Amino acid sequence: MSRLKLVLMGLSVLAVCTTAAAMELRYGSKGLPVSFGNPFTANGSPSNYVWLAMFDGLTQLDVAGQLQPALATDWELVNPTTWRFKLRAGVTFTNGEPLTAEAVVATVAWLKTPAGRGTIIGNEMRDILSAEREDDLTVLVRTARPDAILPRRLSAMPIVAPKAWAELGVDGFAKTPATTGSFAVKDWGEGSGRVVLEAFKQSWRPPVALERLIIINLPDNAARMQALQSGQIDIAGNIGVDDIDAVEMIGGKLISAPSWSVLSIGFRITDKPGSPLGDVRVRQALNYAVDKQAMTEVLLRGLTVPSGQPASKGATGYDEGIPAYPYDPAKAKALLAEAGYAQGFPLKFEVMVDRTPGDAAVFQTTSEALSKLGIKVELRSLTFASWFTKYLSGSWDADTDGFTLAWNAAPYNDVARPMEIYSCIKQNPFFCDPALTARLEAAGEEMDLVKREALLKVLARDYRDAAPALFFYDVFDLFGVAKGVEGVEIVNRVPVYHKISKTKS
Numbered sequence: 001m002s003r004l005k006l007v008l009m010g011l012s013v014l015a016v017c018t019t020a021a022a023m024e025l026r027y028g029s030k031g032l033p034v035s036f037g038n039p040f041t042a043n044g045s046p047s048n049y050v051w052l053a054m055f056d057g058l059t060q061l062d063v064a065g066q067l068q069p070a071l072a073t074d075w076e077l078v079n080p081t082t083w084r085f086k087l088r089a090g091v092t093f094t095n096g097e098p099l100t101a102e103a104v105v106a107t108v109a110w111l112k113t114p115a116g117r118g119t120i121i122g123n124e125m126r127d128i129l130s131a132e133r134e135d136d137l138t139v140l141v142r143t144a145r146p147d148a149i150l151p152r153r154l155s156a157m158p159i160v161a162p163k164a165w166a167e168l169g170v171d172g173f174a175k176t177p178a179t180t181g182s183f184a185v186k187d188w189g190e191g192s193g194r195v196v197l198e199a200f201k202q203s204w205r206p207p208v209a210l211e212r213l214i215i216i217n218l219p220d221n222a223a224r225m226q227a228l229q230s231g232q233i234d235i236a237g238n239i240g241v242d243d244i245d246a247v248e249m250i251g252g253k254l255i256s257a258p259s260w261s262v263l264s265i266g267f268r269i270t271d272k273p274g275s276p277l278g279d280v281r282v283r284q285a286l287n288y289a290v291d292k293q294a295m296t297e298v299l300l301r302g303l304t305v306p307s308g309q310p311a312s313k314g315a316t317g318y319d320e321g322i323p324a325y326p327y328d329p330a331k332a333k334a335l336l337a338e339a340g341y342a343q344g345f346p347l348k349f350e351v352m353v354d355r356t357p358g359d360a361a362v363f364q365t366t367s368e369a370l371s372k373l374g375i376k377v378e379l380r381s382l383t384f385a386s387w388f389t390k391y392l393s394g395s396w397d398a399d400t401d402g403f404t405l406a407w408n409a410a411p412y413n414d415v416a417r418p419m420e421i422y423s424c425i426k427q428n429p430f431f432c433d434p435a436l437t438a439r440l441e442a443a444g445e446e447m448d449l450v451k452r453e454a455l456l457k458v459l460a461r462d463y464r465d466a467a468p469a470l471f472f473y474d475v476f477d478l479f480g481v482a483k484g485v486e487g488v489e490i491v492n493r494v495p496v497y498h499k500i501s502k503t504k505s
Contacts, residue, residue, distance in 0.1 A: 025485070025500055028224040028233040030354075031384065032195055032217045036037070036188055037177030038170055039158035040111065040121040043411065045493060046384070049237065050195050050215050052494045055158035055206075058085055058104070059151050063496075065314050065413040066505060067152055071159055071180065071204075072097060073293040079113040080146040080447060081129075085154075087137040091204045093161035095178035101133035106162035108141070116171070118390075123427065124156055148452050149316075152412035153260035177294040182206060182498035183213050195219035208487070209501035221354055221453045228252065228480050233500065235488065235495060236480040241301055241357045247480040255479040257490035259406075260315055260413050263356060264469035265349055265366075266405035266422065270432040271394060276345050277401060283467035285335035290369045294327070296473050299358045299365065302472045309409040309460045310418050312474040316428050317415025317456035322464055327469065330372055344374020350396070350403040352383050356475050359404075394428025406475060411492050415456050416444060422468050429470040 031046025039055050041047070058072040072085040081146075084345035091099035108131035116122040127147060132140045143150060161178035169177065177185065182205050190451050195215040199207045217232060218224045227242050228236040229250055239247070247254050267277045271319050276282045306324035311317045336342055347370070353360040354428035367377040380400075382390075387404065396403065407418035424432035436459065443455035479495070481488050484503040489496045 001152045002082055002415065004261050023502060024214065025210050025235070025497065025502065026214045026216060027495065028225070028227050028236045029215050029499075030219050030221075030238050032189070032193070032215065034385065036174040037179075037185060039160070039177075040116065040119040043156055044122060044347040044408070045238075048492065048494050049312075050197070051158070052181075053183040053197055053213055053215075053494065053497050054177065055088075055160075055186060056180045057157050057159065058087075058154040059228065060155050061152075061413055061491060063091050066474045067155070069157070070152075075151050077447070078140065079142045082447075083140060083141045083143075083150055084134070085139050085309070087139065088204055091162070091180055092202055093166050093178040093180055094184040095161055095199055096410040097163055097178060098159040099159070099180060099263075101139040103159050103162050104139045104141075105131045105133055106165060107131075107157065107159050109501045110165065113159070114467075116245055121157055122154055124153065126195075145441075146447050148444075148447045148449055149412065149416065152414055156411045165226065189217070203498075205498050207498040207500075210497065213497055224248060225480065227469040231482065234416040234482045234485050237477075237495075238355070239357070239480050240354070240462060241299070241303070241478070243480060244301070244478070251483040253292050253481040253485075253488075255488060255490060256303055257313060257477050257479070257493070258314060259356070259408075259475040259477050259493050260312055260410040261408040261418070261475045262310065262312050263350070263359065263362070263405040263406050263472040263475045264401045264404075265363075265472075266430060267402045267467075268396065268400060268430045268467045269468065271396075271428070271430050272401070274310075275401060276339070276341055277347075279339045279341075280465075280467060281335040281339040282341060284325070284465075285332040285339070285373070286370065286375070286470050287467055288328045288335070288471075289332040289373055289375075290366050290470065291327035291470055292323075292324055295358075295362055295365060299361045300473070303357070304476050306471075306473050308464050308471045308484065309417035310422070310463050311409060311460060312407070315415055316453060317409075319457040319460055322457075322461050324473075325464075329372065330486045338374060344375075344376065346376045346378070347401045348378045348391070348397075348399050350380045350400050351386065352384055352387050352404045355404070357478050359501060362472060365499060391425075394430065396430075402470070405469065407469070407471075415460060416440065419456075419459065422463070433466060436462060 029049045032046040035041040039051050056071050060068050060070040062068050073088050078084050110116045111122045120184045127144045129142045164178035165173050182203050185197050187196040190194045197213040199211050219399045224236040227233040309322040351363050365424035370377050422431050426435040446452040486501050487499045
């Protein structure tokens with residue numbers, strides 16, 4: 001389908017609402033939740049564009065990536081495998097249910113069921129054994145092993161209203177979710193592509209000004225930018241580097257926000273025996289062969305920096321002393337020759353494009369750089385839905401050698417999360433180094449946070465040397481904000497909607 005047709009389709013969706021009501025925010029999103037309001041099936045975009053307006057965890061991270069209270073006001077370590085959380089008093093769900101310890105108990109209990117364990121969030125919380133009521137506003141969370149960052153992990157576990165969840169069932173709750181956040185869903189937009197949410201003024205974090213939030217599905221970047229330029233949306237999410245000047249021309253603001261991740265192409269190693277990528281010298285050669293400094297300076301306008309480690313700047317475990325792989329084609333050739341691949345070989349990478357600024361150009365530039373070493377790269381473009389299915393199940397095509405996979409520390413901004421993905425811990429692992437995994441698990445059980453971070457930094461350097469991926473740079477997101485929209489902050493790649501106000505209709 002042509003880009004022009006996609007733009008026209010996007011604008012046709014918007015035509016029914018060209019004049020925004022007072023205090024209504026219209027956000028142009030590259031996608032919507034495929035499971036409606038079941039918040040356990042994903043942990044990131046595009047679902048979070050809607051869910052973070054509705055759901056809360058026990059904790060949350062702020063704009064700087066630091067841990068803050070949410071539904072829990074404070075917490076303490078009772079013993080190495082037990083945490084006590086004090087819940088916020090006076091919180092109600094949108095259906096009138098009060099927030100009590102029972103909500104946390106019921107949420108954890110469902111995540112421990114076979115269905116719950118099969119979800120993204122269930123897997124994230126796999127080491128939680130149980131949650132137990134101590135009193136109405138106190139809950140004990142028990143884990144299978146010591147976990148110093150459990151409070152951070154719990155920022156990713158949305159709490160659902162227990163009676164509504166039990167009575168409606170998973171599918172029923174997904175359509176009519178009972179939540180504690182700033183907005184309540186009124187229309188999932190199944191026919192229009194427009195999710196409509198209204199202010200939940202009884203929330204513990206009510207909107208400061210907005211009465212309505214509309215998340216509009218505009219998958220194509222051109223459609224989002226056209227809608228912003230024509231005044232049909234107030235914020236265009238995930239715009240490209242080439243759109244920076246266009247935002248400024250209409251008097252809008254450009255917001256660049258870190259995503260707490262490092263763009264990479266993950267290599268299939270464990271699940272593809274016999275591949276040239278099984279040799280660490282080959283993997284290192286690919287990293288030396290690509291000029292990331294030029295990429296960031298030219299393709300990305302200097303908005304980010306190259307990276308050669310699992311953590312982005314600002315994440316727990318990030319080490320400023322770990323350098324990115326320098327551009328050294330001579331060394332790359334020498335490593336390939338030493339490994340027996342002086343003449344090169346073919347590779348097939350499955351990539352998602354237009355997910356982050358400049359990624360399509362980065363992948364194409366990478367292909368061209370590797371071709372100079374005799375490595376013929378075929379780039380296959382995947383939709384997010386297709387990529388996600390393959391990533392979860394490990395059902396990559398037999399000839400797939402690598403795929404887009406960021407070292408993503410979100411939502412709790414800790415390097416342990418992406419390390420777990422690149423380890424034997426992941427279900428259907430593609431890179432399984434038992435020694436690295438054992439050290440990762442040992443670091444995870446270290447309850448002294450200073451010692452834990454020191455262990456993770458050493459491990460990060462060893463991950464760099466193992467080169468299980470082609471490292472690129474710290475990922476950032478760009479948002480185009482219309483004139484008159486104020487108070488926009490970005491946390492976990494999503495605007496903090498309840499803080500936003502507008503000075504014009």
